[in-house]
Every structure is written in structure tokens, then in C-alpha cells.
Amino acid sequence: MLLIGLTGSIATGKSTVSSLLSAPPYSLPVIDADQLARKVVEPGTPGYRAIVGYFGPSTPDLLVPVSESMPVDGPDGKGRPLNRPALGRRVFGDDPQVRRDREKLNGIVHPAVRWAMFSAALRAYLSGARAVVLDVPLLFESGLDRFCGTVLVVAVRDPAVQMRRLRERDAHLTLKDAENRVMSQGDVRVKARRCELRGGKGRGVVVWNDGGREELGREVARAWGEIERASPAWWSWGLWACPPAAVAVAVWSFWENVRINRRWAEMEARERAKI
Ligand SMILES: CC(C)(COP(=O)(O)OP(=O)(O)OC[C@H]1O[C@@H](n2cnc3c(N)ncnc32)[C@H](O)[C@@H]1O)[C@@H](O)C(=O)NCCC(=O)NCCS
Ligand SMILES: Nc1ncnc2c1ncn2[C@@H]1O[C@H](COP(=O)(O)OP(=O)(O)OP(=O)(O)O)[C@@H](O)[C@H]1O
Structure with a gap:
């Protein structure tokens, strides 16, 4: 099964591309890291308890009122859900303390998301999927790109387009909040260059x-x-039918x-x- 890592930066169009890929003629299963990241911090989960324990004392509006x-x-x-905009204000931005808080939050959420993604990918493999899309905003940063046969970066050349789409979609964000969120995800054009460095043959493809x-x-x-040219259907089915060959190809690709x-x-x- 081909793992297609789909990434980009905030509001560059990842969700739009993943919904195109999940519909005909592609009809690919999509595993969405943002959705899983919401699930693993629902009230009652270990992630929720860890966030409330760390951020609660210093964030009076951490939970919905x-x-x-x-x-x-x-x-x-099981507890009130997290007030996501309030937590976002604690972790999005460039200030050193904000960065430390973001790392702390990542340290709580990311391992749980990785595990949830692994189980979802395994289920897709067992159900005979030929390829699966991993929609992961922080694909490179989390190192998950190493497991992907192909990386797709959804990018815009003009940062103003990104900011306009973000502010149109999330009208509740102030200009400062929007800027902090864009800043927290790095420049998408750098991610596009990194994707191109993976080389031709379908290993890294930029969607502008x-x-x-x-x-x-x-x-x-x-x-x-x-x-498809790099990884035709017959190749995927062949690997599916011969698990030892699939393991060998996965190790080589890693x-x-x-x-x-x-x-x-x-x-x-x-x-x-x-510099
Ligand atoms: C801080 C939180 C509560 C804010 O929630 P909110 O609903 O307001 O925003 P949302 O989750 O939709 O994220 C908005 C954008 O920021 C990006 N983003 C989210 N977390 C991070 C992060 N830690 N670093 C950089 N970008 C991030 C998202 O991918 C998305 O593009 C939430 O983003 C969160 O729990 N983040 C930590 C988990 C994470 O890293 N998720 C990304 C995929 S694993
Ligand atoms: N080509 C396009 N033309 C017009 N609007 C677009 C286009 N692509 C995306 N959009 C709009 O831009 C906004 C951001 O797109 P989308 O939600 O797909 O980005 P995203 O990368 O998934 O964002 P996030 O990381 O915040 O989840 C959405 O409102 C979407 O409808």
C-alpha cells in the first residue's frame, strides 16, 4: 500500500486537496491528523488530563465556559472540552515561552496521534486499499515523511493568498492571531523545495x-x-499479495x-x- 503524505502550511489548501482525493475518480481513504489530534484530547482521555494538568493552572479560560x-x-x-482558541493563543507565536509551550503540547498530542494514525493505516491495508493519504500539517517536522512513499505539498507562491484565505475562512481570528498561526508552521515555499528535493518519479510532488x-x-x-506512473496499480496489488516483498520495499523506502x-x-x- 502506497502511503501518500499530504502536507503544506495553514490555509494553503490541504483539506481541499484531501477532499478532492477522497472523491471519484481517486476515491482514496484519507487519515486526517488534525481530526485525530482533536479526538485524542477529548475529555476523559490521557491527553486531555495531561493538557489540563500542565496548562490549566496558568490558563483561566482553558476549558469552554x-x-x-x-x-x-x-x-x-468527564470534564468540559478544551477551549481551543484559548489554548491556541498559548501555543501559536514566536515568543520563546510560547515555543516551549507549543513543544509541551506537541509532546502530549503527537505520540497519541502517531499511534492513532498507525492503527488507521493498518486497517486501510487490511481492507485492501491500494494507497492511503496521510493528511499531516506537520509531516516533515514530525518525521512522518520517512514512512511515506510519496509526499504531496500543497503550496502557494504568494503569502498574501494564504493570509487572505485564512482570514476569510476563520473570520474570528484577529490579524495578530492569524499571523501567529502562519508563523507557527514555517514557510510553505521551503516545504515545497524540500518536497522537490525528494526527486522525480512521484516521490515528491508539489501541488500549486x-x-x-x-x-x-x-x-x-x-x-x-x-x-500513478511511479507506482502503478499492478505494483501496489503485487506488494499487497506478497507481504515479505511489501516489507522489503517499505524498509528500502524508509x-x-x-x-x-x-x-x-x-x-x-x-x-x-x-548568511
Ligand atoms: C492549539 C490547538 C488546540 C488550536 O486548535 P484550533 O481548533 O484553534 O486550531 P486547529 O487545530 O484547527 O489548527 C489550526 C492550524 O494550526 C495548525 N497547528 C495545529 N497545531 C500546531 C502545532 N503544534 N504547530 C504548528 N501548527 C499547528 C493546524 O494544522 C492547522 O493548520 C490545536 O491546534 C492543537 O491541539 N494543536 C496541537 C496538536 C497538533 O500539533 N496538531 C497538528 C496535527 S498533529
Ligand atoms: N483554489 C482555491 N480557490 C479558492 N479558495 C480556496 C482554494 N483552495 C482553498 N481555498 C479555500 O481556502 C481556505 C483554506 O483551505 P483549506 O481549509 O483546504 O486549507 P488547509 O491547508 O487545510 O488549512 P488548515 O491547515 O488550516 O486546516 C478554505 O476556505 C478553502 O475553501
């Missing part, structure tokens, strides 16, 4: 999304064409990705040295 429809102990007695929705549809079709990441880290170090 008590109201007629929201009892003190939450709807099912500065234009309208029709143009995006054409970009997705082009990207899928590249992926190793290849580790080498690509080393090359990228060296390039970054050289560029930093030039």
Missing part, C-alpha cells in the same frame, strides 16, 4: 494552489498522474527517505552558514 448547555463537569461528567478551484483540480490530476532528509539537513546547514 459553564453555561446552560455546558455543566461544570461537561456533558458526560495560487489559482482558482478549477485550476487546483487540474493540478491534483497532474500530481496523481505522476504518482532508508531512501532518511538519506534524502540528511541531504536536506546538510543543504540547510550550508545555507545558514552563508
Whole structure:
């Protein structure tokens, strides 16, 4: 089964692309890390308890407020849900303390998300899926790209397009909140370069999304064409039918990705040295 890692930065169009890929003619199963990240911090989970324990004392509005429809102990007695915008204000931004808090939150949420993704991917494999899309905003940062046969980066060339779409979609965000969120995810054009470094043959494909929705549809079709040429259906079914060969290919692909990441880290170090 081909693992397609789908990433980008905030509001560059990942969800739009993943809904195109989940519909005909592609009809691919999608595992959405943002959705899983919500599930693993629902009241009653270990993630919820860890967040309340760490952020609760210093964040008075960490939980949604008590109201007629929201009892003190939450709807099912497991606690009130997290007030996500309030937690977002604690962790999105560039200030050193904010960065530390973001790392703390990542340290709580990411291991649980990785485990949930692994079980979802295993279920997709057992159900005979030929490929599965892992929609992960922090694919490179979390190292999950090493497990993917293909990485798709959804990118815009013009940062103003990204900011406009973000503010249109999330009208409740102030300009400062929006800027902090964009800043917390790094420059998408750098992610596009990193994707291109994975080389041709469908290993890394950039979907450019500065234009309208029709143009995006054409970009997705082009990207899928590249992926299919590199990993045709007969190859996927062959691997599915022969698990030892699938394991060997997965190990080889992981190793290849580790080498690509080393090359990228060296390039970054050289560029930093030039500055
Ligand atoms: C801070 C939280 C509560 C804010 O929730 P809210 O509903 O307001 O925003 P949402 O989750 O939709 O995220 C908005 C955008 O920020 C991105 N984002 C989320 N967390 C992070 C993070 N830790 N670092 C960088 N970007 C992030 C999302 O991918 C998305 O593009 C939430 O984002 C969270 O729990 N983040 C930590 C988990 C995480 O890293 N999720 C990303 C996928 S694993
Ligand atoms: N080509 C396009 N033309 C017009 N609007 C678009 C286009 N692509 C995406 N959008 C809109 O831009 C907004 C951001 O897109 P989307 O939600 O897909 O981004 P995302 O990368 O998944 O964001 P997030 O990381 O915040 O989840 C949405 O309102 C979406 O409808």
C-alpha cells in the first residue's frame, strides 16, 4: 500500500486537496491528523488530563465556559472540552515561552496521534486499499515523511493568498492571531523545495494552489498522474499479495527517505552558514 503524505502550511489548501482525493475518480481513504489530534484530547482521555494538568493552572479560560448547555463537569461528567482558541493563543507565536509551550503540547498530542494514525493505516491495508493519504500539517517536522512513499505539498507562491484565505475562512481570528498561526508552521515555499528535493518519479510532488478551484483540480490530476506512473496499480496489488516483498520495499523506502532528509539537513546547514 502506497502511503501518500499530504502536507503544506495553514490555509494553503490541504483539506481541499484531501477532499478532492477522497472523491471519484481517486476515491482514496484519507487519515486526517488534525481530526485525530482533536479526538485524542477529548475529555476523559490521557491527553486531555495531561493538557489540563500542565496548562490549566496558568490558563483561566482553558476549558469552554459553564453555561446552560455546558455543566461544570461537561456533558458526560468527564470534564468540559478544551477551549481551543484559548489554548491556541498559548501555543501559536514566536515568543520563546510560547515555543516551549507549543513543544509541551506537541509532546502530549503527537505520540497519541502517531499511534492513532498507525492503527488507521493498518486497517486501510487490511481492507485492501491500494494507497492511503496521510493528511499531516506537520509531516516533515514530525518525521512522518520517512514512512511515506510519496509526499504531496500543497503550496502557494504568494503569502498574501494564504493570509487572505485564512482570514476569510476563520473570520474570528484577529490579524495578530492569524499571523501567529502562519508563523507557527514555517514557510510553505521551503516545504515545497524540500518536497522537490525528494526527486522525480512521484516521490515528491508539489501541488500549486495560487489559482482558482478549477485550476487546483487540474493540478491534483497532474500530481496523481505522476504518482500513478511511479507506482502503478499492478505494483501496489503485487506488494499487497506478497507481504515479505511489501516489507522489503517499505524498509528500502524508509532508508531512501532518511538519506534524502540528511541531504536536506546538510543543504540547510550550508545555507545558514552563508548568511
Ligand atoms: C492549539 C490547538 C488546540 C488550536 O486548535 P484550533 O481548533 O484553534 O486550531 P486547529 O487545530 O484547527 O489548527 C489550526 C492550524 O494550526 C495548525 N497547528 C495545529 N497545531 C500546531 C502545532 N503544534 N504547530 C504548528 N501548527 C499547528 C493546524 O494544522 C492547522 O493548520 C490545536 O491546534 C492543537 O491541539 N494543536 C496541537 C496538536 C497538533 O500539533 N496538531 C497538528 C496535527 S498533529
Ligand atoms: N483554489 C482555491 N480557490 C479558492 N479558495 C480556496 C482554494 N483552495 C482553498 N481555498 C479555500 O481556502 C481556505 C483554506 O483551505 P483549506 O481549509 O483546504 O486549507 P488547509 O491547508 O487545510 O488549512 P488548515 O491547515 O488550516 O486546516 C478554505 O476556505 C478553502 O475553501
